[in-house]
Every structure is written in C-alpha cells, then in structure tokens.
Amino acid sequence: MNTPAPPSGATSTWPPLPAAFVALLDAVIPADRRASVERSYIEPKAVAFRLNPLRGHPEATWAALCADTDTPPQPLPGVPGVFTVGPSQRPWLTHHPAAGDGRLYIQGLSSMAAVWALDPQPGEEILDLAAAPGGKTSYVAALMQGQGRLAAVEPVKARFHRLKANLQRLGAGHVHTYLKDGTVVGKLTPERFDRVLLDAPCSSEAQFTRLDPESWAHWSPKKVKDSARLQARLIRSAWAALKPGGRLVYSTCSLSPEENELTVQGLLAQQPDATVEAITLPTPPGILPTLPGLTEWQGQALDPRLAWSLRVLPSDHTDAFYVCCLRKAA
Numbered sequence: 027m028n029t030p031a032p033p034s035g036a037t038s039t040w041p042p043l044p045a046a047f048v049a050l051l052d053a054v055i056p057a058d059r060r061a062s063v064e065r066s067y068i069e070p071k072a073v074a075f076r077l078n079p080l081r082g083h084p085e086a087t088w089a090a091l092c093a094d095t096d097t098p099p100q101p102l103p104g105v106p107g108v109f110t111v112g113p114s115q116r117p118w119l120t121h122h123p124a125a126g127d128g129r130l131y132i133q134g135l136s137s138m139a140a141v142w143a144l145d146p147q148p149g150e151e152i153l154d155l156a157a158a159p160g161g162k163t164s165y166v167a168a169l170m171q172g173q174g175r176l177a178a179v180e181p182v183k184a185r186f187h188r189l190k191a192n193l194q195r196l197g198a199g200h201v202h203t204y205l206k207d208g209t210v211v212g213k214l215t216p217e218r219f220d221r222v223l224l225d226a227p228c229s230s231e232a233q234f235t236r237l238d239p240e241s242w243a244h245w246s247p248k249k250v251k252d253s254a255r256l257q258a259r260l261i262r263s264a265w266a267a268l269k270p271g272g273r274l275v276y277s278t279c280s281l282s283p284e285e286n287e288l289t290v291q292g293l294l295a296q297q298p299d300a301t302v303e304a305i306t307l308p309t310p311p312g313i314l315p316t317l318p319g320l321t322e323w324q325g326q327a328l329d330p331r332l333a334w335s336l337r338v339l340p341s342d343h344t345d346a347f348y349v350c351c352l353r354k355a356a
C-alpha cells in the first residue's frame with residue numbers, strides 16, 4: 027500500500043473509486059445504505075475466523091488464544107466456532123501460531139455465508155468447482171466431519187498447488203483435488219453430486235479499498251463482461267454435475283448484476299427443473315448486512331425468484347458478496 031494517509035477526517039482526499047464502479051454503486055445500493063457502504067471503502071475491517079476441528083481440538087485452540095490476549099475474540103452469535111476481533115488485532119491474529127499451523131482459519135463472514143448456504147452434511151458427495159485457495163473447501167470438509175466425499179477443482183496450476191498445500195495444512199488432505207477446467211466437469215460427472223459449490227471466478231469488486239488504488243488496478247467493465255461469460259459456462263457445468271434433488275450454491279465477490287443475478291437468470295431460463303431457494307443465515311438478523319437479489323436491472327424485469335438470493339453489503343465487518351441457492355427438481 028503506497029498511498030500516504032490523508033489528514034484525519036478528510037475522507038474525500040482518498041483516491042476516488044473508478045467512475046464506472048461508482049455508477050454501479052449508485053444503481054445497486056439503496057440511498058439509505060449508501061453512507062455505510064461508502065465508509066466501508068476507507069475503514070479497516072474487523073477480522074473473522076473459525077476454529078478448525080480438523081486440526082487440534084477447538085476448545086484447546088480457544089484456550090491458547092485467550093491465554094495470549096487481554097481482549098478475547100467475540101463469538102459470532104448463531105455459529106459455533108466462529109469469532110471476530112477488531113481491526114487492531116489483525117496482526118496478532120494473523121501471526122498467531124494457531125493461524126500458522128491451521129488450528130484456526132481467518133475467513134470473511136461473507137465467504138462463510140456461501141458455506142452456510144450450501145449446508146454440507148456428513149456422508150454426502152460434494153463438489154467445489156472453483157476451489158483455490160481452499161478457504162471454502164476446507165470449511166465444507168470440516169462440516170462433513172470426515173464422512174462422505176469432497177472433490178475440489180481448480181484449473182490454474184499455481185493456485186492448484188496452493189489449494190493442495192492449504193488443505194494439507196488445514197487437516198483436509200483427504201479432499202480429492204483435480205487440476206481441471208470446471209467448464210468440462212459437468213459432462214465428465216453428470217448428476218453425481220448431492221451439493222455443488224460454485225464460488226465463481228469474478229471481477230473481484232469486493233476487494234476494492236480506497237486505501238489502496240492497486241485494489242482496482244485490474245478491474246474494468248470489460249473484465250465484468252468476460253467474467254460473466256465464463257460464469258455462464260461454469261454454472262451450466264455445475265448444474266449438469268448436480269444430482270436430481272441436489273443443491274447448487276452460486277456465489278461471487280462481485281457487485282455487478284451481470285455476474286450475479288443475470289448469470290443465475292440465464293440458468294433458470296434454460297433449466298425448467300431449477301428453483302431458487304430462500305437462504306436462512308444462521309446469524310441473528312442484522313449481523314450480516316444484506317439485501318434481496320435484484321429483480322430488475324436497467325429497466326428490465328428479472329426472474330422474480332431472484333429475490334431469494336442475497337447480496338451481502340460491504341461494511342465495517344463484511345465484504346461485498348452475492349450468494350444464490352438453487353435446487354434441482356428430484
């Protein structure tokens with residue numbers, strides 16, 4: 027981060043977000059949520075993490091953490107084993123031995139929400155179609171309690187090796203990993219999986235921060251379009267790999283409707299056996315700031331069922347995220 031700090035309180039002196047992205051915010055964020063969203067681009071965020079039952083005993087990890095700080099992490103209501111610390115504790119947590127050896131995993135609440143929506147069960151066969159670096163794969167593995175079969179796909183070689191190393195470190199070395207293009211997996215394994223997670227490659231708009239203009243250096247409206255094209259192919263493949271009666275969770279860390287509701291709408295239009303299911307977050311209302319998925323974009327009505335999908339808003343403790351839960355008719 028090379029940007030010098032502006033005088034305290036002078037928020038307008040931070041580099042402005044790209045104009046096309048500001049126009050997107052204008053279009054998708056209601057006026058009454060806009061101020062907190064604006065603040066999220068200049069504020070450091072709280073840090074969430076989960077204790078990892080695949081590496082050590084969570085109670086022992088918790089005791090080790092508490093012995094090491096005067097400000098114990100706050101439990102996240104509704105989700106056992108998940109905690110948050112304030113932004114000032116980020117360096118402490120990041121460099122803690124329990125983070126290094128995989129007894130805990132630092133993971134945004136928005137990312138965790140995709141796994142909560144997937145609701146993996148022990149004994150099932152589950153596919154993670156775009157898996158590296160493995161944050162969600164390892165959470166799914168933990169919730170499956172070592173029972174069943176979990177497959178994780180990643181086509182980018184360097185990222186695939188990082189996925190494998192992370193899974194080893196997190197005690198999830200039993201996950202079956204495949205160096206493969208996800209767009210072909212549906213044809214290779216038709217109707218095989220009880221649940222499929224497609225946390226799709228996207229334009230990564232959630233990573234933007236005005237504290238670091240590099241965060242949007244590789245973003246452009248063309249990147250949004252290119253991402254949407256790949257997502258359309260991946261969601262079709264994910265759908266083909268899903269068993270009748272199975273659940274597909276589609277997620278991105280993008281705010282653009284082209285990468286979110288429009289991608290899902292494309293699938294709904296082609297697949298009469300697809301329905302959108304409501305997502306019930308395990309956290310009490312208000313902990314994750316969310317909006318229903320869009321049902322209108324640029325003057326055009328979208329499939330009304332998209333209102334069951336969720337947009338997580340960027341805030342002082344969450345990153346922007348989109349998640350949609352689809353069910354294939356049995």
Ligand SMILES: C[S@@+](CC[C@H](N)C(=O)[O-])C[C@H]1O[C@@H](n2cnc3c(N)ncnc32)[C@H](O)[C@@H]1O
Binds near residue numbers: 137156
């Ligand atoms: C948003 S990231 C996934 C993050 C991951 N789910 C996690 O929680 O750690 C998307 C991933 O999709 C991968 N990807 C890109 N093209 C793909 C393709 N054709 N098939 C499957 N995955 C792809 C990217 O390399 C990237 O690792």
